[in-house]
Amino acid sequence: MIEIRDVRKSYGDATVVQGVNLTLPRGGVTAIIGPNGAGKSTLLTMIGRLLPMTSGQILVDGMDVTHAASNALARRLSILRQDNHIAARLTVRDLVAFGRYPHSHGRLTREDGVHVARALEFLGLTHLANRFLDELSGGQRQRAHVAMVVCQDTDYILLDEPLNNLDMKHAVGMMQLMRRMADDLGKTIVVVLHDINFASCYADHIVAMRDGRVIRKGAPAAIMTADAMRAIYDIDMHIEEIGGDRIGVFYRQPARD
Template sequence: MIEISNVSKTYGNKPVVDGVTLNLPRGGLTSIVGPNGAGKSTLLSMIARLMPMSAGSVTVDGLDVTKTPGDVLARRLSILRQDNHVAARLTVRDLVSFGRYPHSRGRLTAQDLRHVDDAIDYLGLGALSERFLDELSGGQRQRAFVAMVLCQDTDYVLFDEPLNNLDMKHAVSMMRLLARAASDLGKTVVVVIHDINFAAVYSNYIVAMQDGKVIRQGAPDEIVQPDVLEEIFGTPFEVHTFGGRRIATFY
């Protein structure tokens, strides 16, 4: 379990994340939703120790992220950030291999190579494995980065806006893949996402933030309610049920 206790991040006198206390459940897919500026990505970055906290603590299965050695934490938790660009001209296989660095420090063993092959196969990238990243479409490149993160083989996998710059087809494919990774591979997947309907369809749990605070959390059916969504996003919604799932429309 990821336990977040009274975590804050301030810039000057302005709180971006304001005293958040939250337990992210182990297993399944949890989506963190909310309007722009709600503090979602900042919270995720502090969980992953990419950004220092102004106050509070985060533990991952009891390990304090600020005190745990980097290589130990990197074998337990991984993250794919929004700015997942690389300057070097790498093949897909080269990129995915970076996921094994916390385990092998760049000296890939036979076991590491099996993990690389498994991640490439799981993401359906076999035919593209020797292609350079700058030769791929946006959707293919995003899948390659996801393969790298899954190749790290951590229990907890964090994704910050993984649907950015993807069209509808590739966004659906990506959310299906992340939900399947949680189910098939036993991962705990945490996703920062803007689209409430993607969160509703693919999540097991939803956390809603506003102005740096957690204002709602629960199962999708608890969050995807007209009054709750209006409270979160500040605009009226209608909610309909299709195929047993609640879908929101706004007007």
């Protein structure tokens, strides 16, 4: 499990994550939701040690992320940020192979090749393996980056808004992929999402943040209520139950005086 103990992040006088205490369970899919500026991506990035915390402690299965050896942490936890700046003249296969660096340090073995092929197949990218990244659509590039993370073969996978650049069909496919990674591969998925209905339908646990704090946490049924949505997003939302899932309807807001 991931233990977050009184974690804070400040930039000068501005505090963007304010004393978060949270335990993220091992296994399944945990979605972190909330409005813009809530601190979701900042918290996720600190868990992945891509951003130092101002104070506090984060433990992954008892391993302190601040003091852990980089290679040891990279074998346990992988993260995909929103902003991926990797040279466009890489092929998809080359990008995915980067996921094996913590294991082979750039000297790919036959076992690494098996992991690369498996990740390409899992993301439906085998037929694009020799294409350059700048020859792909935005959605295809996003899937290639996720394949790189899958190829790293860690117990914990952190994904920051992985539905960016995806149309509805591929967004559904990405959420289904997360469920498969959790259910079939035994991975622990922690994902930042803006679409609350995807969180409701695919996540086992939801953490809601606002103004740098965790204000709600629990199963989707406990979070997907009109009162909770008003507290999180400050809008009135109608909640419907469809096929056993709770769906928020918020596209038509009543006029206010």
